[in-house]
Amino acid sequence: MNNRNIKQDLEQIDSILKESGISRRDALKMMGLSGAGLMVGGATEAEAATTLKASDAKGKIVIVGGGLSGIATAAKLTHSLSNPDITVIEPNPNSVSYQPGNTLIGAGLWTLDDTTYETQNFMPNGVKWIKDKAVEFNPTANELKTASGEVIKYDFLVVAAGLVNDFGMIKGLEEVGEVYTLDKNDAARAKKIVGQNGLGSIYFAEGAADTWTQMQKFVSDAKSGKKVTGVFPEPHTPFKCGGAQKKMVNLTNARLEEAGARANADLQFLTNGKKLFGVPEYHTAIDGQMKARNVNVRYEHKFTEIDLVNKIAKFEKHWEEKGAWDADLEEFEKIVKTEAVDVKYDFCHVIPPQKAPKEIGSSPIGSEKGWVPVDKATLQHVTYKNVFALGDIAAVPLGKTGGSARKQYAVLCQNLIAVMEGKEMTAKYNGYTVCPLITNIGTVMLAEFSYKPDGTGAMAAPSFPLDPTQERWIYWLLKYYLLKPMTQYGMLSGRA
Numbered sequence: 201m202n203n204r205n206i207k208q209d210l211e212q213i214d215s216i217l218k219e220s221g222i223s224r225r226d227a228l229k230m231m232g233l234s235g236a237g238l239m240v241g242g243a244t245e246a247e248a249a250t251t252l253k254a255s256d257a258k259g260k261i262v263i264v265g266g267g268l269s270g271i272a273t274a275a276k277l278t279h280s281l282s283n284p285d286i287t288v289i290e291p292n293p294n295s296v297s298y299q300p301g302n303t304l305i306g307a308g309l310w311t312l313d314d315t316t317y318e319t320q321n322f323m324p325n326g327v328k329w330i331k332d333k334a335v336e337f338n339p340t341a342n343e344l345k346t347a348s349g350e351v352i353k354y355d356f357l358v359v360a361a362g363l364v365n366d367f368g369m370i371k372g373l374e375e376v377g378e379v380y381t382l383d384k385n386d387a388a389r390a391k392k393i394v395g396q397n398g399l400g401s402i403y404f405a406e407g408a409a410d411t412w413t414q415m416q417k418f419v420s421d422a423k424s425g426k427k428v429t430g431v432f433p434e435p436h437t438p439f440k441c442g443g444a445q446k447k448m449v450n451l452t453n454a455r456l457e458e459a460g461a462r463a464n465a466d467l468q469f470l471t472n473g474k475k476l477f478g479v480p481e482y483h484t485a486i487d488g489q490m491k492a493r494n495v496n497v498r499y500e501h502k503f504t505e506i507d508l509v510n511k512i513a514k515f516e517k518h519w520e521e522k523g524a525w526d527a528d529l530e531e532f533e534k535i536v537k538t539e540a541v542d543v544k545y546d547f548c549h550v551i552p553p554q555k556a557p558k559e560i561g562s563s564p565i566g567s568e569k570g571w572v573p574v575d576k577a578t579l580q581h582v583t584y585k586n587v588f589a590l591g592d593i594a595a596v597p598l599g600k601t602g603g604s605a606r607k608q609y610a611v612l613c614q615n616l617i618a619v620m621e622g623k624e625m626t627a628k629y630n631g632y633t634v635c636p637l638i639t640n641i642g643t644v645m646l647a648e649f650s651y652k653p654d655g656t657g658a659m660a661a662p663s664f665p666l667d668p669t670q671e672r673w674i675y676w677l678l679k680y681y682l683l684k685p686m687t688q689y690g691m692l693s694g695r696a
């Protein structure tokens with residue numbers, strides 16, 4: 201980590217806050233955040249406290265995946281164990297690059313340089329890094345095999361391998377196939393199709409840069425007087441950053457307005473679901489935002505195909521109708537109806553269907569749906585008690601954001617150490633996740649939510665006493681200036 205850069209980041213934050221008449225301390229208080237995550241140089245109080253309380257528990261810990269969750273976990277375990285024996289298996293030299301920044305790259309607000317980081321600069325001291333992929337798992341023998349054939353034994357396994365974007369699930373994008381968000385080889389293949397001819401996707405880093413090129417072309421066509429259509433479909437699978445497509449439609453809207461060209465563009469947002477958000481008050485707020493921006497929202501549209509030549513996005517519209525009375529069940533049958541819908545586009549931002557990497561999803565530690573099945577509170581594997589999972593790959597009901605991983609890694613480390621010490625696990629993940637929903641260039645609605653108290657569903661869980669359904673400039677500062685340093689210097693060092 202480079203202290204000079206951190207200092208510059210903090211100075212930049214201070215100056216923008218100063219212009220607005222508030223101090224960094226007050227801003228962080230308003231955001232309900234601790235300043236500890238932003239402290240640089242030397243040991244923080246939090247770090248000192250964990251060092252003092254370091255556990256003498258022993259055992260070889262192997263972490264599969266050295267992205268955001270994997271490195272944060274390795275760092276925290278390094279502080280929390282007096283004799284850590286930790287190995288990270290991660291093939292990508294840039295695995296810690298800042299993925300949430302892709303949204304800002306896609307709208308021309310950041311560049312790739314703002315988000316690209318080298319893993320070696322964040323690998324905690326003393327952690328062994330195997331630059332390879334784990335491809336076979338034998339949890340009954342406590343071992344796994346890497347792509348190069350090395351067999352690695354472990355006492356405890358942490359699975360933090362994220363997810364893979366499967367563009368190939370959309371007919372017409374088979375050649376693009378599976379793409380990891382930060383993999384340069386995948387990007388080179390994907391770029392030949394996605395990022396060309398009106399198609400964009402911020403779900404891989406270079407794709408985000410090309411999305412900005414396509415968005416600019418779209419805006420300039422609208423500005424020249426052409427009537428244009430922008431199409432923003434959500435996938436039918438779970439996906440990381442559930443708010444990403446809403447951010448993209450809002451940022452496109454902002455760029456069109458900036459160019460004085462909004463009147464010439466039809467913006468269509470299509471979702472497979474029946475709602476814009478699982479938490480009712482956030483759904484209502486986002487519905488209001490979409491109406492205010494004249495975005496055409498279409499529910500129950502499954503994105504199935506794209507005709508690249510004629511620039512048509514194809515959907516299966518689905519709905520239920522009441523059938524005959526079932527005397528046994530004492531209710532009407534539900535008949536699912538479908539109809540094909542074609543939408544011609546000038547610009548289409550694709551969020552690909554997503555799934556667990558297949559070598560894990562279809563292994564003995566995976567599940568029928570692919571994700572790693574863990575207890576949603578303790579993050580311990582449902583079958584193998586020395587295995588834990590977190591981040592995008594964990595089968596927990598909410599999540600698939602860096603914000604949820606930030607809460608999960610602290611819980612996981614505490615529970616893993618309890619198991620190593622032969623004690624009961626006491627830490628519980630409450631389902632917290634956060635979506636800084638960009639509503640305009642300069643405003644964000646901070647949608648924080650968690651499980652309900654009974655552990656089911658989702659409810660709003662604001663960290664501080666401000667109406668969470670309002671779009672605010674202060675949250676833009678958080679998104680634009682604070683979250684990246686908090687992630688890089690707080691979470692990836694295991695401190696916050």
Ligand SMILES: Cc1cc2nc3c(=O)[nH]c(=O)nc-3n(C[C@H](O)[C@H](O)[C@H](O)COP(=O)(O)OP(=O)(O)OC[C@H]3O[C@@H](n4cnc5c(N)ncnc54)[C@H](O)[C@@H]3O)c2cc1C
Pocket residue numbers: 264265266267268269270289290291292295296298299300301302303332333334335360361362363380381402403404440441444557559560590591592593600601602603604605634635636
């Ligand atoms: C466009 C976009 C916008 C986003 N916006 C936000 C946001 O605003 N807020 C937010 O909180 N989050 C956001 N996110 C989500 C956030 O980046 C992820 O949830 C977070 O990175 C998940 O961390 P992870 O460690 O689970 O996965 P990753 O950080 O993706 O790391 C997984 C790692 O596992 C490695 N791996 C995979 N398979 C194997 C294997 N078999 N063996 C070894 N290693 C393997 C991969 O190479 C990868 O480095 C966004 C993501 C994207 C793409």
